[in-house]
Amino acid sequence: MIPQKPQSSKLRSMVIGATGYIGSVVAERLLQNGYSVIGVARSSAGADRLRDQGIEPLLASLEEPAQIVNRLADVDVVVYAAYGYNRPEAAIFELENGTSHLTDLLRSMFNSGKTFILTSGTGVVGDSAGIVYAEDTPLPETKAPITLARRKLENEVRAAAENGVRAIVLRPPTVYGRGGGFVVPRYLLDYALAHRESVYVEGTEHNKRSAVHVDDLADLFLLALNRAEPGSLFNTAAETDVSTIDIATSVSKAAGLEGRTRAVSLEEAESIFGHWGIWWAQHNQCSGDRARNELGWQPNRLSLLQEIERGSYAQSGHALGPRP
Numbered sequence: 168m169i170p171q172k173p174q175s176s177k178l179r180s181m182v183i184g185a186t187g188y189i190g191s192v193v194a195e196r197l198l199q200n201g202y203s204v205i206g207v208a209r210s211s212a213g214a215d216r217l218r219d220q221g222i223e224p225l226l227a228s229l230e231e232p233a234q235i236v237n238r239l240a241d242v243d244v245v246v247y248a249a250y251g252y253n254r255p256e257a258a259i260f261e262l263e264n265g266t267s268h269l270t271d272l273l274r275s276m277f278n279s280g281k282t283f284i285l286t287s288g289t290g291v292v293g294d295s296a297g298i299v300y301a302e303d304t305p306l307p308e309t310k311a312p313i314t315l316a317r318r319k320l321e322n323e324v325r326a327a328a329e330n331g332v333r334a335i336v337l338r339p340p341t342v343y344g345r346g347g348g349f350v351v352p353r354y355l356l357d358y359a360l361a362h363r364e365s366v367y368v369e370g371t372e373h374n375k376r377s378a379v380h381v382d383d384l385a386d387l388f389l390l391a392l393n394r395a396e397p398g399s400l401f402n403t404a405a406e407t408d409v410s411t412i413d414i415a416t417s418v419s420k421a422a423g424l425e426g427r428t429r430a431v432s433l434e435e436a437e438s439i440f441g442h443w444g445i446w447w448a449q450h451n452q453c454s455g456d457r458a459r460n461e462l463g464w465q466p467n468r469l470s471l472l473q474e475i476e477r478g479s480y481a482q483s484g485h486a487l488g489p490r491p
């Protein structure tokens with residue numbers, strides 16, 4: 168049961184990334200819990216979709232944050248579920264520049280007491296190499312610009328708590344469910360359906376990763392909204408130890424390949440999946456205990472493997488054969 172905010176005057180939110188996978192489910196959950204939602208959309212098609220869902224669209228983008236900043240007076244809560252530095256150039260620019268794409272927005276919230284929730288990601292850890300990372304486990308050294316920029320962004324958001332913003336950071340691992348997300352459908356299952364093979368990087372079959380169902384994640388956003396302390400950080404892992412070979416096997420079954428898998432070299436994985444091939448070869452483990460203990464989070468949706476084999480991916484037609 169998600170606790171309700173006691174004061175109805177506080178039920179006003181903005182979701183940046185409302186047209187995206189995570190943001191759309193969080194926006195839906197906010198609506199279900201009595202919040203009005205302004206959703207940032209970058210296109211009129213996106214705006215139309217939001218309107219259909221009962222969300223007030225705001226045609227804007229982070230490249231010109233003034234329009235977003237201008238509407239902050241109308242909300243008490245801002246949920247950020249937008250881009251995660253898919254292009255290294257953006258990360259390098261921010262690292263060299265010292266500011267981020269959220270600097271203006273956060274500054275405009277200083278001393279407001281309003282809530283800002285950043286959707287970060289367990290990508291900030293990099294390769295967890297057999298360690299299950301808690302929120303206070305020191306992060307390993309890295310030179311990867313995307314990882315560094317994201318760590319810097321987390322710090323910037325949490326530091327806003329010292330300037331009168333109720334700033335909270337959530338770190339999701341692999342997010343799955345509702346037939347969406349990029350890891351399972353877009354990369355692994357689409358590849359398996361199109362090429363009639365399910366692949367993993369040789370030697371990584373016993374690597375482990377964490378995962379969370381998008382609906383369990385949306386529940387956690389609501390819990391954080393109602394209960395988290397300013398400046399707090401939570402991993403959002405429902406599972407911590409799903410093995411690579413089990414994912415590859417489930418994907419194979421979902422694609423009608425009877426559980427057969429093929430080990431490929433890291434180079435081949437990169438040529439298939441691009442940069443994500445490197446991530447597929449890593450461990451990515453974090454613990455969701457803090458969210459369970461401090462916020463009372465009780466994730467209870469289908470596990471990642473169940474969802475692939477008999478959940479929304481199968482139901483959404485992924486398991487029926489290659490797309491035309």
Ligand SMILES: NC(=O)c1ccc[n+]([C@@H]2O[C@H](COP(=O)([O-])OP(=O)(O)OC[C@H]3O[C@@H](n4cnc5c(N)ncnc54)[C@H](OP(=O)(O)O)[C@@H]3O)[C@@H](O)[C@H]2O)c1
Pocket residue numbers: 183184185186187188189190207208209210213227228229230248249250251252286287288289338339340341342343348349350
């Ligand atoms: N999915 C996962 O498994 C996962 C795991 C860990 C962390 N995360 C992080 O969670 C966040 C959301 O992920 P997602 O999977 O929901 O991504 P997504 O489906 O690609 O959605 C991204 C959203 O951000 C919007 N957006 C992108 N660039 C923008 C800009 N410059 N200005 C305004 N809006 C912009 C997109 O708008 P359009 O609709 O116009 O493109 C879309 O609404 C990302 O930071 C991602 O790294 C995701």
